[in-house]
Amino acid sequence: MSRQIALLRGINVGGHRSFPKARQLELAESMGLKEVSVLLQTGNIVFADPGTPPGETERALAERIADELGLSVPVLVRTRDELAAAVAANPFPEAVAEPKSLHVTFLSAAPADTSKLDALDLAAFAPDQFRLTGRELYLWCPGGIGRSKLADVVSRTRLGVTATVRNWNTVTKLLALADA
Template sequence: MSRQIALLRGINVGGHNSFPKARQLALAESLGFEDVSVLLQTGNIVFADPGTRPEETAQAIEDRISAELGLSVPVMVRTRDELAATIAANPFPQAVPEPKSLHVTFLSAVPADTAQLDALDLAAFAPDQFRLVGRELYLWCPHGIGRSKLAGVVSRAPLGVTATARNWNTVTKLLALADA
């Protein structure tokens, strides 16, 4: 069975945009999604492919969240195969044994303007590194994201797209859930 994965941006973070896990499940089911699972409280919903393009699915979820909760929550949706391709494309395989040091930022589209990222002197941020691969930005912070100066710079780069990040543990757990 084909699956889709919804990645909600900025919910249940720092006490803002409260949207409990049980409510996420109920909302997805109210949209007619079947075989729904929610991973963590931070907006990771896996469900049977409803037969719509991921962009349409994302818009339906955003609209329902706005209507029912009064929240403006950007949503990115990936198919199971797109998520598997994201994992396979990891440019930092050496980071996999320390999955909390590796993050993937999922983008709503391929950025048209990457000039600020391209202009970064990565040597100044070593050992931290990033790579933009299509609609995913991989960030490897060997000493932790909390200590990383690169993480802040990359997250503030104006790419002109919506973004939401997950650590490698979450990314791989989402694929396992999609495959279950």
């Protein structure tokens, strides 16, 4: 059976925008979504494809969250195949051995203007690296994302699209859930 994966942005981070895992499951099921699994507290919901395009699922989830919790939460949805393609497109296969050092920023659309990213002097941030591939931005920080100056610059770069970040462990666990 085909699956969709909802990625909620900015919930349960630093004690803000509380939306517990159990409530995420309850809300998804109350919308009629089937075979729902929630990974972690940070807004990762895997469910049977409801037969709607991902963009429609995004809007429905965001509206329900706003109506029931009073929270404005951006939601990005990927199909199982889109998530598998993002995993396969990883431009840093050597980083998989240290999955906490690799992050994927999921974007609502491919940015129309990448000039700010293109202008970065990557040598100044070595060994950290990033690659933008369609609707995913991969960020590899061998020394950890918390100390990465590149991660800070990239996260502050406005691309004109909605974005939410997941580490490689979470990305691959979501794919495994979608394949279960």
